[in-house]
Amino acid sequence: MNNLHRTLIAFVAAAALALPASLVERVPATVPHGSNPFEGNPQARQAGKKLYERECSACHGKNREGIGKAPPLNQPEVYSAPASTLFWILRNGSLRRGMPSFAHLPEPQRWQIVAFLRAQAVYNEHDSHQGGN
Numbered sequence: 693m694n695n696l697h698r699t700l701i702a703f704v705a706a707a708a709l710a711l712p713a714s715l716v717e718r719v720p721a722t723v724p725h726g727s728n729p730f731e732g733n734p735q736a737r738q739a740g741k742k743l744y745e746r747e748c749s750a751c752h753g754k755n756r757e758g759i760g761k762a763p764p765l766n767q768p769e770v771y772s773a774p775a776s777t778l779f780w781i782l783r784n785g786s787l788r789r790g791m792p793s794f795a796h797l798p799e800p801q802r803w804q805i806v807a808f809l810r811a812q813a814v815y816n817e818h819d820s821h822q823g824g825n
Contacts, residue, residue, distance in 0.1 A: 715786055716769050719777045728775035730800070730807040740808030743801055747794060756812065761790055770809055778806045 730736030745754070751762035758764030770778070782802045785793035794802060 714763065714769060715781050715789065715791060716773045716777060718786070719780050723776055723780050725774050726776045726779075728779070728803050728806050728810070730803050731775060731810070733807065736804045737807045737811050739801075740804035740806070740811075743797070743805050744808050747797070748805070751790075756809075765809055766812060771812060773810075775803075775806050775810060778809060779803060782806070 730740075744756075748765075751759055752765050753759050753762075756764060756766035756770075779802055781791070782794045782797075782805060784795075785791045794805075797805075
């Protein structure tokens with residue numbers, strides 16, 4: 693039984709190391725690639741910003757820079773992820789990684805957060821060409 697216990701621990705440790713690094717990479721391939729009904733809508737993006745500040749910034753930072761174990765969201769991986777992938781992450785979370793589910797938010801509000809996060813690519817690219825100003 694002692695060898696079985698060690699083998700099980702080694703298997704679990706190896707499986708944990710084999711997990712993809714980010715939640716974006718962990719979203720099941722079976723998630724349909726749908727579009728965000730609020731994509732490109734400035735009012736929805738502004739509402740998403742307010743929701744982000746209320747619901748997400750305590751962990752991910754006001755400027756999406758990440759705090760502690762919460763990863764930064766101001767990265768190309770987030771901007772370029774399909775909207776449906778980000779929506780899935782908001783809906784399901786990952787308790788193992790400390791990301792709560794935001795299924796308590798109405799679906800339109802989750803889509804607004806996604807619109808805000810994906811729109812930031814445009815702003816960050818513009819800022820980098822302007823020297824961060």
